[in-house]
Amino acid sequence: MSFGDTLIVEDGFGFVPRLPGTELEKSREIIRRYTLMNKHKAIVRLISWGASIQSIKVPNRDGKLADVVLGFDNMDGYLKNRYMGSIIDRVANCISGDTMYLDNVIYPLSINDRAGKDRFNGGTVAFDNTNWQSQIVNNQVVMSHLSQRYSQGYSSDVLTQIKYTWTNDNQLHINIRATSTNSTPINVTNYCLFNLAGHGTGSKELKKHVLTVNADSWIFTDIKNNLPTSIICPVDGTSCELRLPVQLNQRRLFDIPGGGYNHNLCINSPSSWCYRFHARILHPTSGRFLEVYSNNPGLQVYTGNDLPHQYVYPPDLKNCEWGGCENTQINSLKSTKEIAKEKATEIYGKGGIPYRRHSGFALSPQNYPNASNIEHFPSCMLYPGKMYIHDMTYKFGVLSED
Numbered sequence: 001m002s003f004g005d006t007l008i009v010e011d012g013f014g015f016v017p018r019l020p021g022t023e024l025e026k027s028r029e030i031i032r033r034y035t036l037m038n039k040h041k042a043i044v045r046l047i048s049w050g051a052s053i054q055s056i057k058v059p060n061r062d063g064k065l066a067d068v069v070l071g072f073d074n075m076d077g078y079l080k081n082r083y084m085g086s087i088i089d090r091v092a093n094c095i096s097g098d099t100m101y102l103d104n105v106i107y108p109l110s111i112n113d114r115a116g117k118d119r120f121n122g123g124t125v126a127f128d129n130t131n132w133q134s135q136i137v138n139n140q141v142v143m144s145h146l147s148q149r150y151s152q153g154y155s156s157d158v159l160t161q162i163k164y165t166w167t168n169d170n171q172l173h174i175n176i177r178a179t180s181t182n183s184t185p186i187n188v189t190n191y192c193l194f195n196l197a198g199h200g201t202g203s204k205e206l207k208k209h210v211l212t213v214n215a216d217s218w219i220f221t222d223i224k225n226n227l228p229t230s231i232i233c234p235v236d237g238t239s240c241e242l243r244l245p246v247q248l249n250q251r252r253l254f255d256i257p258g259g260g261y262n263h264n265l266c267i268n269s270p271s272s273w274c275y276r277f278h279a280r281i282l283h284p285t286s287g288r289f290l291e292v293y294s295n296n297p298g299l300q301v302y303t304g305n306d307l308p309h310q311y312v313y314p315p316d317l318k319n320c321e322w323g324g325c326e327n328t329q330i331n332s333l334k335s336t337k338e339i340a341k342e343k344a345t346e347i348y349g350k351g352g353i354p355y356r357r358h359s360g361f362a363l364s365p366q367n368y369p370n371a372s373n374i375e376h377f378p379s380c381m382l383y384p385g386k387m388y389i390h391d392m393t394y395k396f397g398v399l400s401e402d
Contacts, residue, residue: 002167002168002169003038003139003140003165003166003167003168004139005038005039005168006036006037006038006039006139006140006165006166006167006168007036007037007038008034008035008036008037008136008139008141009034009035009037010032010033010034010035010136011032011033011035012030012031012032012033013031013032013033013047013048013049013054013074013075014030014031014049014074014075014076015028015029015030015031015075016028016029016031016049016075016079016131017029029131031047031048031049031075031131032047032048032134033045033046033047033048033054034046034047034134034136034141034164036141036164036166037166038166038167038168038170039168040059040168040170041065042056042057042058042059042065042166042170042396043055043056043057043065044056044057044164044166044172046141046143046164047078048131048132048133048134048143049075049078049086049129049130049131049132050078050085050086050087050127050128050129050130050132051086051087051127051132051134051143051145051162052071052078052084052085052086052087052128053069053071053085053172053190053192054069054071054072054085055067055069055071055350056068056069056172056194056394056396058170058288058396059288059398060286060287060288060398061286061287061288061398061399061400061401066197066198066199066286066288067198067199067350068194068195068196068197068198068199068288068290068396069085069192069193069194069199070084070085070193070194070195070199070349070350070355070359070360071084071085071199071349071350072084072349072350073350073351077347077348077349079129081347082128082129083128083191084191084192084193085190085191085192085193086127086128086129086190086191087127087128087132087160087162087176087188087189087190087191088126088127088128088188088189088190088191088364089126089127089128089147089158089160089186089188090126090127090147090154090158090184090185090186090187090188091185091186091187091372091380092187092188092189092191092300092364092366092367127145127147127160127188128191130145132144132145132162133145137163139165140163140164140165141163141164142161142162142163142164143161143162143164144159144160144161144162145159145160146158146159146160147159147160149181149182154184154185155182155183155184156180156181156182156183156184156382157180157181157182158178158179158180158181158184158186158382159178159179159180160176160177160178160188161176161177161178162174162175162176163175163177169395170395170396170397171393171394171395171396172393172394172395172396173391173392173393174190174390174391174392174393174394175390175391176188176189176388176389176390176391176392177387177388177389178382178387178388179382179386179387179388180382180383180384180388181384182384183381183382183383183384184381184382185371185372185380185381185382186380186381186382186388187366187367187371187380188388188390189296189300189364189365189366189390189392190364190392191362191364192362192364192394193302193304193355193359193360193361193362194281194290194360194361194362194363195359195360195361196209196281196282196283196286196288196289196290197283197285197286197288199349199350199353199360200349200350200351200353201359202356202358202359203304203356203357203358203359205283205285206248206303206304206358206359206360206361207247207248207249207250207253207358208247208248208249208283208284208285209247209248209281209282209283209361210245210246210247210248210281210282210283210284211242211245211246211247211248211279211280211281211301211361212242212243212244212245212246212279212280212281213240213242213243213265213267213278213279213299213301214243214267214268214276214277214278214279215235215240215242215243215265215266215267215268215299216234216235216243216266216268217232217233217234217235217265217266218232218233218235218238218240218263218264218265218266219231219232219233219263219264219265219266219298219368219369220232220233221262221263227370228264228368228369228370230370230374230376230377232266235265239252239255239256239261240263240265242265242279242301245282248261248303248361253303253305253358258305259305259357260302260303260304260305260357260358261301261302261303261305261361262300262301262302262303262305262306263300263301264298264299264300264301264366264368264369265298265299265301266297266298266368267294267296267297267298267299267365269297272297272378273295273296273297273378274295275293275294275295275391276293276294276295277291277292277293278292278293278294278299278363278365279291279292279299279301279363280292281361281363282399284399287398287399287400287401288396288397288398288399289396289397289398289399290363290394290395290396290397291393291394291395291397292363292365292392292393292394292395293365293392293393293395294365294390294391294392294393295389295390295391295392296365296366296367296390296392297367297368297378298365298366298367298368298369299363299364299365299366300362300363300364300365300366301361301362301363302361302362302363302364303358303361304355304357304358304359304360304361304362305357305358306357307347307355307356307357307358307359307360308345308346308347308354308355308356308357309356309357365390365392367380
């Protein structure tokens, strides 16, 4: 791993108000941006808000750079839209119910799902919408954050550090470390939406991507409540059979309940916490591919199903790629009020480009969802005197036409 040639430039990305009750609360604090360029001129940009990946520019087979990360040009976009390229705490994915039972004590948790019953991705105030302390150390960017006891209902102070390393062979290493003052569940990951054709190319290019995942099983999801369960199922004969390359085409995404992937797969490994290959995804036209490695046992595969869609479902059904769709009924009769509401929920990314359904994908290594409540899942508990370790890598490359 060579990163000694990496050039890092620090500047400002924007401002946010300081939290109430802090010193100088009426003033604003700066969001820092770090631009990492390796010797081949490939670039990663990070911001201290959410310890987030704001941009990654890597070459195609012709050597042309393109930004493959969905994100925003300013803080306004990040303040309005959570989880874009950010670190997710303390427990990524979900915790079922509104309480946590730990060491014979019941802790009430903040609830932030649509049904008002469960907790997703850390709660209402979490790692993704916090300004992290950050600095450059030995050609790497290090960010840290102290999450205080009882924040969002958790039972412990947790100090988390993220170290980002950008290598000359276009590998982004993300090393996550955390310690706690009391026993607490923890499951920290990065949540980044990619499109290897370019962040603004949309669903048309996403559906050309070819995905492979190193998983023989997956966590069954309750479709009614859109919640993962405690049941581990074989991938054989299901839409989660991704051990051989599969194109994320329209037919496949439409056939999955919910309109695409939002599933946690169980990665094959000799042990639960062994660093190994998780997944590979290729965009054949550009030749760009991304490989994901991690020492965590699960991988959340997501295809941007919850991004805004254009008045019909699926949005491009009229351009379907399979036969037998001639008689499909498309409900495009909507009131002016409904259309205005949908326009208001549009997400405009970098360059003012609208991000819509299936515009990007996420491959987020993590522990199994709801592991704090399910005994037969790998433990997510962090104890005083111990250290939480999550090492993950996004490795970019180019497949030649030969």
